[in-house]
Amino acid sequence: MSIITKVQAMDTGSGPAETEPCEKPVSTQRDFLQRLFRQPKAIIGIVILTVFILVAIFAPLIAPIDPNAFVGKPNLHPTLVNWLGTTGQGQDVFSQLVWGTRISLFIGFTVGFLSTLLGLIMGMIAGYMPGIVDGILNMFTNVFLLIPGLPLLITLASFLPPGIMTVVMVLVFTGWSWPARVFRSQTLCLREKDFVSAAVVSGEKTGRIVFSEILPNMLSLVVSSFFGSVSYAIAADAGLAFLGFEDVNKVSWGTMLFWASNNSALLQEAWWTFLPPGLCIALVSFATTMLIYAMDEVTNPRLRSEKEITRVLRKFHIFSRRSTPVIKEPITQ
Amino acid sequence: MLEVRDLRVVYLTAHGSVKAVDGVSMTIQPGEVLGLAGESGSGKSTLAHAILRILHPPALITGGQAIFAGRDIMEMEDAELEQFRWKEISIVFQSAMNALNPVMRIRDQLYDVMLQHGLTKGEAHERAVQLFDLVGIEPRRLDSYPHQLSGGMRQRVVIAIALALNPPLLIMDEPTTALDVVVQKDILQQIASLREKLGFSILFITHDLSLLVEFSTHIAIMYAGEIVEQSQARELFNHALHPYTVGLMNSFPSIGGDRHKLTGIPGSPPDLVTPPTGCRFHPRCPNMMPICTQVTPQTNLISNEHSVACHLYSESK
Numbered sequence: 001m002s003i004i005t006k007v008q009a010m011d012t013g014s015g016p017a018e019t020e021p022c023e024k025p026v027s028t029q030r031d032f033l034q035r036l037f038r039q040p041k042a043i044i045g046i047v048i049l050t051v052f053i054l055v056a057i058f059a060p061l062i063a064p065i066d067p068n069a070f071v072g073k074p075n076l077h078p079t080l081v082n083w084l085g086t087t088g089q090g091q092d093v094f095s096q097l098v099w100g101t102r103i104s105l106f107i108g109f110t111v112g113f114l115s116t117l118l119g120l121i122m123g124m125i126a127g128y129m130p131g132i133v134d135g136i137l138n139m140f141t142n143v144f145l146l147i148p149g150l151p152l153l154i155t156l157a158s159f160l161p162p163g164i165m166t167v168v169m170v171l172v173f174t175g176w177s178w179p180a181r182v183f184r185s186q187t188l189c190l191r192e193k194d195f196v197s198a199a200v201v202s203g204e205k206t207g208r209i210v211f212s213e214i215l216p217n218m219l220s221l222v223v224s225s226f227f228g229s230v231s232y233a234i235a236a237d238a239g240l241a242f243l244g245f246e247d248v249n250k251v252s253w254g255t256m257l258f259w260a261s262n263n264s265a266l267l268q269e270a271w272w273t274f275l276p277p278g279l280c281i282a283l284v285s286f287a288t289t290m291l292i293y294a295m296d297e298v299t300n301p302r303l304r305s306e307k308e309i310t311r312v313l314r315k316f317h318i319f320s321r322r323s324t325p326v327i328k329e330p331i332t333q
Numbered sequence: 334m335l336e337v338r339d340l341r342v343v344y345l346t347a348h349g350s351v352k353a354v355d356g357v358s359m360t361i362q363p364g365e366v367l368g369l370a371g372e373s374g375s376g377k378s379t380l381a382h383a384i385l386r387i388l389h390p391p392a393l394i395t396g397g398q399a400i401f402a403g404r405d406i407m408e409m410e411d412a413e414l415e416q417f418r419w420k421e422i423s424i425v426f427q428s429a430m431n432a433l434n435p436v437m438r439i440r441d442q443l444y445d446v447m448l449q450h451g452l453t454k455g456e457a458h459e460r461a462v463q464l465f466d467l468v469g470i471e472p473r474r475l476d477s478y479p480h481q482l483s484g485g486m487r488q489r490v491v492i493a494i495a496l497a498l499n500p501p502l503l504i505m506d507e508p509t510t511a512l513d514v515v516v517q518k519d520i521l522q523q524i525a526s527l528r529e530k531l532g533f534s535i536l537f538i539t540h541d542l543s544l545l546v547e548f549s550t551h552i553a554i555m556y557a558g559e560i561v562e563q564s565q566a567r568e569l570f571n572h573a574l575h576p577y578t579v580g581l582m583n584s585f586p587s588i589g590g591d592r593h594k595l596t597g598i599p600g601s602p603p604d605l606v607t608p609p610t611g612c613r614f615h616p617r618c619p620n621m622m623p624i625c626t627q628v629t630p631q632t633n634l635i636s637n638e639h640s641v642a643c644h645l646y647s648e649s650k
């Protein structure tokens with residue numbers, strides 16, 4: 001009893017920035033979501049992605065016109081009937097854009113999920129099991145990192161039967177190595193932490209240590225990597241389709257660009273055939289990037305407070321950061 | 334020699350600004366050892382780092398002065414500060430293990446500060462050997478890397494670096510926390526004898542009260558970013574006034590005398606984003622009065638050099 005009170009009265013070890021709040025800790029998960037939704041970047045990213053997902057789900061309602069049907073003359077300007085005009089072959093661009101969202105997003109999210117998962121498995125096993133296992137897995141990862149992505153993509157895509165699943169496989173095949181490398185180094189770093197040693201000593205099973213002790217500590221990295229892979233997959237899919245290595249009869253943003261280029265839309269000055277799909281790809285990448293930034297700021301308290309102080313300092317025209325700034329006027333937060 | 338007046342430091346966080354140091358005033362005279370004590374999170378380290386203006390963002394100094402030899406440190410420009418630090422006030426950091434760069438030889442880390450302040454390489458070498466003699470390490474250890482030294486030796490090296498330019502004031506931020514008691518005693522004795530030899534003053538930060546009373550000439554007790562009691566060491570030890578100081582004194586056992594139960598201080602330090610109104614200690618204070626929740630107590634001089642911020646001792650009572 002007496003020892004406990006003593007420890008309470010004079011806690012050992014103190015850093016300069018240490019303050020212990022006396023309230024009970026709030027539910028961290030809710031706290032996390034609240035912080036996430038207070039981030040303008042997160043809101044922008046979530047809103048854009050939600051809009052695209054809704055468009056993909058409700059495509060038949062939003063664009064009742066069959067995207068493959070020939071509805072008019074080629075390269076018609078946008079009108080009230082064909083909101084974004086027609087393609088070089090007389091199909092409705094708006095309809096294609098809406099229906100194309102389905103395939104593009106499907107590929108994006110599937111590839112994002114699979115390559116993050118594969119990267120996670122390879123990276124965490126390699127990171128947690130030093131020696132021969134790590135040696136072999138790491139060699140694999142390095143080989144895949146070294147292979148130039150686009151040529152491999154093209155080679156694979158041109159030899160395999162065209163189809164959505166082929167594209168997904170090819171993109172996962174070329175996209176898992178970077179997440180794997182990141183997860184491996186993070187696991188290597190976490191493995192040395194005392195709480196992992198404590199888990200080992202208390203007899204926890206390897207699987208539990210890896211998935212319950214280590215994995216939650218790198219969740220923010222996993223989420224960032226997922227969104228990064230989504231953005232990569234959508235762009236790479238568009239690239240493959242544009243080069244004609246996909247089934248060009250399926251409607252996606254990539255194939256729209258392929259047909260626009262095939263029908264020399266630039267010469268025809270038919271901007272409405274290539275600008276909308278290009279813009280959509282850019283918007284999705286933008287949204288995922290925003291989410292990654294927001295994630296980073298929410299999970300890294302240092303970044304958050306840096307932002308705050310930068311704002312205050314800028315207001316008082318202080319730019320030097322080599323010594324602790326002195327501001328003797330009231331600060332409004 | 335060093336006079337701190339009404340110093341205020343905040344940390345800007347997403348939940349509001351944390352008032353880590355809130356209106357602290359104190360003086361250190363030449364030859365004094367001022368011991369600064371308090372719980373974790375009471376702002377002692379923040380105060381020490383603020384005096385040198387080496388706090389990292391999101392820290393911000395929002396008011397006050399720290400006057401050293403007629404100059405206000407809070408008004409200094411970056412370049413001026415760089416010359417000032419170490420030459421006039423140097424610091425021994427909390428953990429020597431982290432203060433030394435593991436991939437640089439000790440020699441180069443000692444040279445660093447001296448070359449920066451205008452010594453030549455030859456002079457730096459001479460001084461380094463001299464410093465190692467001073468802190469009791471063989472000069473051939475200059476070529477070691479930090480991991481080749483024991484914890485106590487590393488702490489000595491850090492002290493040697495702090496003494497490199499012969500500064501009149503040394504800030505020691507819990508210099509012996511990571512060491513065992515035997516090494517701790519060794520190092521403190523060495524610091525004491527160095528102080529006698531070289532005559533510098535020390536701002537000594539610790540949460541170890543027995544050490545504090547032993548080592549300091551004056552003591553200041555911090556609680557929740559404020560200094561609640563300040564006095565000569567003996568006087569404070571024998572006549573602690575503030576209920577918090579009394580609580581701290583009752584939290585550690587004496588070796589001799591009767592056995593009695595340690596009481597400690599119930600509760601935990603307050604949240605400094607929204608500190609308690611009135612006296613900050615009132616939620617935990619055994620002598621709480623109605624006025625304590627309303628009015629912030631003024632610092633009153635009780636006797637020569639003994640001041641306390643508590644309503645129990647204010648004149649109005």
